[in-house]
Every structure is written in C-alpha cells, then in structure tokens.
Amino acid sequence: MSASTAWSDESFQEHDDAGFYIIAAAVIPDDALDQAREAMLRLQAKHAPAKLHWTKRDNAERAELARTVAALDGLHVVAVGAPVGPRRQERARAHCLNLLVCELHGFGVKHLFMEARDQVLNARDVATVQQARYALPKEAVFRLDHLPGAAEPLLWVADIVAGAVRAEKLGEPRYREILRERVIDFPVEVR
Template sequence: MTPSAGTLSAWSDESFQEKDSAGFYIIAAAVIEPAMIDAARAVMLRIRGRRLTAKSHWTQMDDRERRRAAEAVAALGGIHVVAVGSPVPVRRQERARRACLSELVTQLHGFRVGHLYMEARESQLNDRDVATVQHARRYALPKGTDFRIDHVPGGTEPLLWVADIVAGACRAEQLGRTAYREALGDVVLDFEVSTRC
C-alpha cells in the first residue's frame, strides 16, 4: 500500500457523537510522506504494544497513553486533514459521514492525495463511501482527476491507527479536552463542514 508516482496516499478513521441539538462527525485523514511510511507503521505497532486487540485504538488508551500517542504522531510529521461536521442528530451519522467525506476528498486533492484508504465496515456501507467519493470526484474535482478509495481491515494496516489517534484527539477537543489536540501541534489541519442534518 504505497503511493503511486506523483500522488500521495491518505489513511482515514472517524469518530462521532450524536446529539439532538448538536453532535459532530469527524473524519481524520493521515497524509504521510512516502519516506516515512515504514517508520509510521513501526511507531504504531510500538504504541499498540502487547495489547490483545488487533489494532491500537484511541478508546482503549488511558490518558497517559493518549498523550504519548499524540506526541508520537506529531513527531512523524506530515499533515493530517480533518473534517469536522455538525450538527449530527441521533441516527443521522451516515448523512454526516457523507458530507464530511465529500469535502475531505476536495481538501485531500489540494494536498496531492490521489488514494484514500478507509477502515472497512459492512459491504453496503463501504459501497456508500465509494459512491460518495465518486460523486465528489465527478463534481468537485477537476475533470479527469484520478482519486481512488479502498477499504482495508483496521487490524491489518497500522497507518489507519494514525488517523484514529488524530480523530480521537479532535473528538476530545470538541468535548472540551484540548490537551491531546495541542500535543499534535501544527500537523493537523481541520475544517468545518455543514452536515445539513
């Protein structure tokens, strides 16, 4: 899973909170320079350590582990592009996801990303992501732009865990806990998306 010549790849994960009056949906995409890909995978495997789970996951970390994970991601460099969509009422997370993913594709294109890897979900939900990316490519990107999306199991690709850490830190910030987002420093570029939910 390495970028093709002339384009970069991104690896993404999401986090959300439904709430009648507000709520938010976050999709974080880790854009890692090709020369740093192997190092990033090694760092993520070290962060996972001896956990019994297949992958490192933000929700399973304690406060100290989260701070160290955010600092490790910051040290990797690169840029992490984050769509923060709101509002997200109860049972509207898929609509919010589509709005965020569509805008994320446009933003990633501006960073020379041509391939997005997302954590696999159910087949039908994966198909919705593909349709969203195809629509964004057709209507938001310059004609003839090549932008691909592939879904991979979360336990098989440590680069997805980079995005999980970024999404978790940005989620914490939305909930008023800013320390993790601050630990990421200037490697995160986040933008707001109206979900129209």
C-alpha cells in the same frame, strides 16, 4: 511533502442538538510510510494485542499516542461535520467525506484508504467518493479502498488524530494541542 496516499478513520458523538462527525486522514509522505508503520507497531506491542484504538486508552496512554503521532512526518486533514442529530450519522459521514476528497486532492493525494465497515456501508463510501470526484478537475485521479482496521497500522494514526479532535470538541484540548500544526481541520455544515 510528497504523499500520494492518505489513511482515514472516523469518530462520532451522538447528541440531540450538538452531535458531530469527524473523519481524519493521515497524509504521510511516501518516503516516511514505513517509519510511521513501525512507530504504530511499537505502540501496539506496548499497549494492545490487536489494533490501537483511541477509545480503549486511558489519559496517559492517549497523551503518549498523540506525542507519537506529532513526531511523525506528515499532516493530518480533518473534516468535522456539525450539527449531527440522532440517526443522521451516515448523512454526516457523506458530507465530511465529500469535503475530505476535495481537500486531500489539493494536497496531492490520489488514493484514500479507510477502515472497512460492512459491505453496504463501504459501497456508500465509494459512491460518495465517486460523486465528490465531479468537483475535481476532469483529469484528476482519486481512488478509495477499504481495509480492516487491524491490518494497516497507518489507519491507527488517523484514529488517534480523530480521537484527539473529538476530545477537543468535548472540552479536553490537551491532545489536540500536542498535535498542534500537524492537524488542519475543516468545518462541514451538516443539516
């Protein structure tokens, strides 16, 4: 698989003792990007006026979303940070993003696109990636850019993967089971 880009979104579950943070990255071969975008746009036309969003779908729609992503060429790399206590979301995000950069580099990814938040939070992500690059080989190239969620359908792939992994962590494994070997998840200890 030759993929130089990855497309990322996150999910978070707040809980006093058992919270977790998920960052999913869709690693789609360069020659399959247009096909994946088209698949997401077909789902959007069927289900949503703007971007597809896992949390706004019912169980049948979620199963359809997971089946569509499972049929796409590619692999999905997921960092799952736990435990995450209240008001520790950004710390967990940084730990997950740090690990994700290293894992994505190992798959040949050189450019990560994440769903944009606000300017300050986007700058934190950039700083985290800059720090994570120190763990990569000296000549390694790795870049991060933020995009509005509605502007890039490939971000929706990552949203679906993050949603399926989140559902599994909450006791509903059926969506993650649909994705099976398309997802590799890495635990991240967050303290």
